[in-house]
Amino acid sequence: MKNNIKELRNAIKLTQGDLAERIEVSRQTINAIEKGKFDPSLPTAFRLAAVFNCTIEELFIYES
Amino acid sequence: MSSELYINQKSNSMKSKLIESRNRVAKWSVAWILTTALVTFGSQFLWESQIITVLxxxxxxxxxxxxxxxNRNFVxxxxxxxxxxxxxxxxxxxxxxxxxxxxxxxxxTTDLIAQDAEISFLVLFxxxxxxxxxxxxxxxxx
Known part of the structure; x- marks a missing residue:
């Protein structure tokens, strides 16, 4: 699953560590999500969307 | 309390909780290795009583x-x-x-190795x- 997290994170000048602290996961998890190596759970996706003030659909691009 | 401060405090406590639980695993693991060594070597060199061995x-x-x-808490x-x-x-x-x-x-069991199979090899593996x-x-x- 692709996502726009890196672009949105850079736009509000957050480091991976800052974002990880905000949604209570490790920096490694943020890195893996950004690279598309790991799909987060629904609660984590909601927390990410809340940080960027957008919807989950705006954050993640589902590829069937 | 501002939300920023609250989040930072919460994540710091999460980090320290993880470090604490990792240290706890390390301490319990060292203690288990020591008690296992005590059983093995104690019964050979320190005492002869079977009651002490059982204890x-x-x-x-x-x-x-x-x-x-x-370990479960850590995970x-x-x-x-x-x-x-x-x-x-x-x-x-x-x-x-x-x-x-x-x-x-x-x-x-098929006698392809000279010595008996030891559980310690499996634990090490x-x-x-x-x-x-x-x-x-x-x-x-x-």
Whole structure:
């Protein structure tokens, strides 16, 4: 699953560590999500969307 | 309290909780190794009483349970990726240990190896496999 997290994170000048602290996961998890190596759970996706003030659909691009 | 401050305090407590639980696993593991050594070497060199041997085995079992519980807490306190890494590593370790353990026992029962199959080899194999699996799984997601 692709996502726009890196672009949105850079736009509000957050480091991976800052974002990880905000949604209570490790920096490694943020890195893996950004690279598309790991799909987060629904609660984590909601927390990410809340940080960027957008919807989950705006954050993640589902590829069937 | 501002939300920024609240989040920082919360994540700091999460980090320190993880460090604490990792240290707890290390302490319990060292204690278990020491009690296991006490049972093995104590009965050989320190005492002859079977009652003391039984008591030290019970102590070793109790400390072993403590180590398992500490490990369980450590896994539960990780985030979802850390839990996935642990789960994959444990699954691989379990599967490989069963397959390699049975093959090793068959080497013994068919007299293809000179010495008897020792459980300590399997425990060593499990430990090394688990460490390698965690290392490679962590790299896979980095």
């Amino acid at each position: 030290t085995i019970i102590l070793s079992l109790a400390v072993g349970v403590g180590m398992v519980m500490a 539960n306190e990780g985030d979802e990726l850390q839990r996935k890494i642990q789960l994959e590593s444990m699954g691989l370790t379990l599967g490989l240990s069963v397959v390699v353990g049975i093959a090793y026992a068959q080497l013994d 499990m430990g090394l496999t688990y460490i390698l699996c965690v290392f490679f799984n962590a790299r896979k997601y980095s």
